[in-house]
Amino acid sequence: MEALLAVQVVVAELTGDIGGSLALVGYGLAAIGPGVGIGIVAGNAVQAMARQPEAAGMVRTTMFLGIAFTEALALIGFVLFFLA
Amino acid sequence: MELILAAGDCNAEDEIICVPERVNELFENPFLGGVNRTMLLTALVAVIVIGLLYFGIVRHKKRLVPSKFGAAIEALVTFVRDEIAIGIIGPQHGLRYFPWLLSIFLFVLVSNLFEITPFINFPVSSRMWAVPALLSILTWFIFVISGFKEQGFTYLKDIAWPPGVPIALKPLVGIIELVSTFLVRPFSLAVRLFANLVAGHVMLTLLLVSGWVFISGAGGLAKVPIGLGWLVVGIAIYAFEIIVAILQAYIFTLLSAVYVQTAVHPEH
Numbered sequence: 211m212e213a214l215l216a217v218q219v220v221v222a223e224l225t226g227d228i229g230g231s232l233a234l235v236g237y238g239l240a241a242i243g244p245g246v247g248i249g250i251v252a253g254n255a256v257q258a259m260a261r262q263p264e265a266a267g268m269v270r271t272t273m274f275l276g277i278a279f280t281e282a283l284a285l286i287g288f289v290l291f292f293l294a
Numbered sequence: 295m296e297l298i299l300a301a302g303d304c305n306a307e308d309e310i311i312c313v314p315e316r317v318n319e320l321f322e323n324p325f326l327g328g329v330n331r332t333m334l335l336t337a338l339v340a341v342i343v344i345g346l347l348y349f350g351i352v353r354h355k356k357r358l359v360p361s362k363f364g365a366a367i368e369a370l371v372t373f374v375r376d377e378i379a380i381g382i383i384g385p386q387h388g389l390r391y392f393p394w395l396l397s398i399f400l401f402v403l404v405s406n407l408f409e410i411t412p413f414i415n416f417p418v419s420s421r422m423w424a425v426p427a428l429l430s431i432l433t434w435f436i437f438v439i440s441g442f443k444e445q446g447f448t449y450l451k452d453i454a455w456p457p458g459v460p461i462a463l464k465p466l467v468g469i470i471e472l473v474s475t476f477l478v479r480p481f482s483l484a485v486r487l488f489a490n491l492v493a494g495h496v497m498l499t500l501l502l503v504s505g506w507v508f509i510s511g512a513g514g515l516a517k518v519p520i521g522l523g524w525l526v527v528g529i530a531i532y533a534f535e536i537i538v539a540i541l542q543a544y545i546f547t548l549l550s551a552v553y554v555q556t557a558v559h560p561e562h
Contacts, residue, residue, distance in 0.1 A: 271381070275552065278545045282482040285489035292492075 233294035240287025247280040335408060335418050336425070343400045347371075374399050374547065382551040387444075387558050391551070394436060398429055399547040402487065406539035409495055410532060417539075420491040422484070430484040433550045438476070441557030452560065483549055490542050494535045501528030 255273035259266045324330045350367025354360065360368070378399070379392040405425055409417035419425040441449040453475055454468045501524050508521025 271377075271548070274541075274545055274548060278486060278549060279482075282486055285485055286482075288489050288493060289485055 233291045236294065237287045237291040240290075241284045244280050244282075244284035247283075248277055251276040251280060331416070332418060332421050332424050335414065335416060336405070339401060339405045339408070339418055342404050343397075346400065346404075370400075371396060378547055378551050382548065383555045383558065387554075391436070391440075391554055395547050395551055398433070398550060399543055401425070402429070402546050403540065403543035406491060406543055407536075409491060409498070409539060410535050415498075417491040417495055419487050419542075420495050422488050426484040426487040429546070430480045430487075433483065433553065434476075434480040437550075437553040437557040440554060444558050445560055448560065449557065479553060483546065483553075486549075487542055487546050490538060494531075494538055497531055498528060498535060501525075501531060 251273060255269050255276075258269045262269075326334070346367055350364050351371065354364035354368070357364065374396045375389075375392050379395050380388040382388075383391055402419060402425065405418040408414045409420070445452070453471045455464055456467055456471060459467050505521045505524035505528055508517050508524060510521075511517075
């Protein structure tokens with residue numbers, strides 16, 4: 211009984227501490243996917259430019275487009291962090 | 295300005311984070327007969343853009359020898375025309391949308407650069423309904439209307455009942471396409487600009503104000519190195535924000551052009 215009470219107190223302390231910063235964890239989770247995605251987009255764009263330098267202008271425009279679409283997810287997470 | 299500097303007056307030993315009592319006064323408090331700071335700065339952006347175009351293009355044409363300023367403005371305008379309007383939308387329709395693209399490019403560029411302009415330090419595009427939402431709603435109207443004008447009812451039919459998709463998947467793909475074209479596009483266009491500028495503005499404010507508070511606040515000389523560290527990081531972010539401001543203006547214009555292009559040209 212005493213052990214259960216102690217566990218309850220610990221859980222209450224933990225959740226009490228976490229409560230305010232859960233939105234921050236949410237933003238961190240939302241940033242993982244777009245982080246990986248932007249890395250893939252930019253890395254492949256660099257590779258494409260190195261293989262075919264004369265197409266660099268077109269590749270760069272397409273890269274910015276891809277980054278903009280990928281980035282949107284992280285930015286929505288950022289906005290929700292403020293709303294939460 | 296007073297409110298931000300007032301953060302330095304708070305008791306650093308008792309309260310770690312100082313929140314000014316009325317933060318919204320910075321943006322929403324009307325002071326000139328109903329004109330608040332955001333409205334004033336938005337009007338200033340418009341004046342600057344019109345001034346740039348008038349002195350750079352209109353007055354510049356009368357000169358025999360181009361000045362450096364005129365050549366710079368001309369390079370900017372030519373970039374938007376050749377790379378964005380003609381390069382994305384195509385030579386057939388591009389020039390018709392060029393005035394709109396040039397207007398949003400210059401307007402967003404100047405309002406983004408206000409973020410790093412000394413003594414202004416406030417990007418108008420970080421107020422959601424002042425610049426980003428308004429411009430993306432206007433872009434939405436332009437690409438929807440031009441889609442109906444160029445393709446007629448086929449525009450809506452090709453989105454809601456896409457050709458070249460297996461018949462069993464057509465309702466599902468149609469719903470996804472409808473939502474992504476008419477709802478997600480304007481929303482993400484506005485949120486992208488807004489969130490980038492808010493993030494940069496918050497980061498700059500935090501770093502520079504904490505540098506200032508650490509250096510000049512109470513508590514002795516021991517914490518001055520920490521404040522200097524914040525200042526150095528803040529100035530590095532300052533340089534980074536110049537790139538972000540220009541890139542976000544370019545991306546906003548580029549995406550508007552891409553949306554118009556998908557509406558004007560039917561997919562093959």
